[in-house]
Amino acid sequence: xxxxxxxxxxxxxxxxxxxxxxxxxxxxxxxxxxxxxxxxxxxxxxxxxxxxxxxxxxxxxxxxxxxxxxxxxxxxxxxxxxxxxxxxxxxxxxxxxxxxxxxxxxxxxxxxxxxxxxxxxxxxxxxxxxxxxxxxxxxxxxxxxxxxxxxxxxxxxxxxxxxxxxxxxxxxxxxxxxxxxxxxxxxxxxxxxxxxxxxxxxxxxxxxxxxxxxxxxxxxxxxxxxxxxxxxxxxxxxxxxxxxxxxxxxxxxxxxxxxxxx
Numbered sequence: 001x002x003x004x005x006x007x008x009x010x011x012x013x014x015x016x017x018x019x020x021x022x023x024x025x026x027x028x029x030x031x032x033x034x035x036x037x038x039x040x041x042x043x044x045x046x047x048x049x050x051x052x053x054x055x056x057x058x059x060x061x062x063x064x065x066x067x068x069x070x071x072x073x074x075x076x077x078x079x080x081x082x083x084x085x086x087x088x089x090x091x092x093x094x095x096x097x098x099x100x101x102x103x104x105x106x107x108x109x110x111x112x113x114x115x116x117x118x119x120x121x122x123x124x125x126x127x128x129x130x131x132x133x134x135x136x137x138x139x140x141x142x143x144x145x146x147x148x149x150x151x152x153x154x155x156x157x158x159x160x161x162x163x164x165x166x167x168x169x170x171x172x173x174x175x176x177x178x179x180x181x182x183x184x185x186x187x188x189x190x191x192x193x194x195x196x197x198x199x200x201x202x203x204x205x206x207x208x209x210x211x212x213x214x215x216x217x218x219x220x221x222x223x224x225x226x227x228x229x230x231x232x233x234x235x236x237x238x239x240x241x242x243x244x245x246x247x248x249x250x251x252x253x254x255x256x257x258x259x260x261x262x
Contacts, residue, residue, distance in 0.1 A: 137204020
């Protein structure tokens, strides 16, 4: 019940933010999400006995998405200093310094780079619609995989990482992902061409689950069930957006290669 209530509250708020929020409001929201996700990542690592350099890592995670908004010169200055400070901090811990450095940078690249993609997409023409189109692909894949997997799933997709996922569910997820994107385009994004709609569905149905499995791999390695407890019934924020974190960058690359011409 908590899971349903949380989804019913947060989903409409998220959609309203994307549809009506300005670019800067949306970018600020993504930066806030990045900070929370890095905190969750650091907490997971701590369970494994790994203490990342939290302050420097947080600075970098905040700066990377912001680097796509304004001038790059100050971003380069602060980013380079933050990276150098991480290395200097590692010098104070000869035994685990390199390990802490590596895990810190992993978190920065995983969260900071992936969450920069929604900002880039939002800045495009019809960016709010493109983001929701990509979300429909990911959400459709998640729903389709769950129900098809429960109904007819027999063959495990990745038993060592996520035993509950099945190949049949994954196929159902791709089908519903594409259908969801076409449904959204039909009612809210009629100017989108067929290639973009199909691409968003395929990316949501194939790349999205890869993001989900990747985060599950991290959780299994760190020895935790959820990335956090911020969302009642859902776990952590990272648990909820892991698929989007992979789907959005790939979708953005597709749009750039396509030339974003309808």
